[in-house]
Amino acid sequence: MSHTSPGCGCGCAAPARQSGAAPVSIGRPVVGTGDGRHAIEQIGIAAGSFVMGDSSGDRNPGDGEVPLHAVELGAFAIDATSVTNADFARFAEDTGYATEAESFGYSAVFHLAVDAPSDDVMGPAAGTPWWLGVRGADWRHPHGRGSTIDGLDDHPVVHVSWNDAIAYCAWAGRRLPTEAEWEYAARGGIARATYPWGDAEVDDGGWRANIWQGDFPVRNTAEDGHLTTAPVRSYEPNGYGLWQCVGNVWEWCADWFDARYYASSPASDPRGPATGETKVLRGGSYLCHVSYCNRYRNSARSQNTPDSSMGNAGFRTVAR
Template identity: 75%
Template structure:
């Protein structure tokens, strides 16, 4: 990515107020490199083969799976996640078995790896000699050089002139019409890359960032390479996922923010890596 300035935050008015997408503020970003795609299952498999690493989902023995994607026997389904009943805790769900014990990675090598926690992502980065992007780096890259635009391609909606991202279609969470072709993840090089050559920064899978999460951070954020707050238990997630829909989660936008605890894993979150320019 070239060194540059951009306006960070929600310019379209679609913000989720509790997420802290404002105030708008200008940020200067130093040069860095970023993966064109999220880390794939094939990428992660090479890491595991080289290191023997076990993810936190494997160590805990379960992970969160969207209810329509479960591939498991009844006794392996632990129950609904409080407040989000479309998520089920499933024993044996992990990066190798994204739907549960009856699933596998056949034909999913070029799909983004999921069921990886923030801690797992950091371990992969250490092996690869890279790191997670800061939240500011991620948004700068996602915007693809466009100024104050809602999406990586501009302000047109996802389904205008053909599908542009992998999100939910139909009635969430019970019926997906599959108009974009995917119930869960899509291959990382689906749809069209942005102006910087990045694929699917919005939709498909949430992407872990390095920063701790604080909805009030933008009020205090430095204007050059902001590193994120020094305190906080959650870690930032960016970009939305295949479960986002305007009726439920409109976070498939450049400025949208979310968070989770660093040991959490789920079937719609992955990551991409960066490196500082020398």
């Protein structure tokens, strides 16, 4: 089984935007009250420690999920869900912000989801023909100009780059989680488990996450009811009360990506490498499947350039 990272052609996350392209205790949940009207329910994560990395042997070569290493973290509060279309709309309306997909004029859309005039389809990405560059695809038009987010207020916002997520955080008085914070929260207090719910398979006793069903990339049976994104409060939350940490959409983290970082990562509050070319993505998406891309796991790592956007990546935020 072969696996690669999104910037290098991973099937379940989009290729990088081409350079030079045109422009463990739970605290009581509270509601954010920052100037940016960030109203997502907050989950308080107590200071603690955990073993970070892959314990199951399911790791993807080159992703850097090992060595296993102990990490201590201070307390933080994290969004119970990914940032939704409704949340992002408040930000855009307040600030007039234009995302990078809007500025560049295109974004990456999975081929079965395209809803756009044929002239808008720029063609497949090299090595990943199921990803198409589509003019006019952005967070308000997730599948292309023929689509809207009407009725999708509670779905995760997509087609937002890392830079877009940082802009939202500045407005909301928040920040992106570090990779270590993300994994600690996603585990939900279950040590060394493969998934947020434990080690049971994703379809054991009913679907536990929004991932691909069928033959990738040509046929999705949508047994879980979703071809693309699902509402952020679908399925069951983990032990900390976080919804859909795996599947549905990839989530940007604050850290630069380096597959060798775990070998030298600090034991206390690691923040990732000082520099890099790509940013960490966590959690997998609705395109992940065990047969070719089993990144809907707690320890799975991926990456893309900070200006890249795609139809299966969003974010959630934290604060201390």
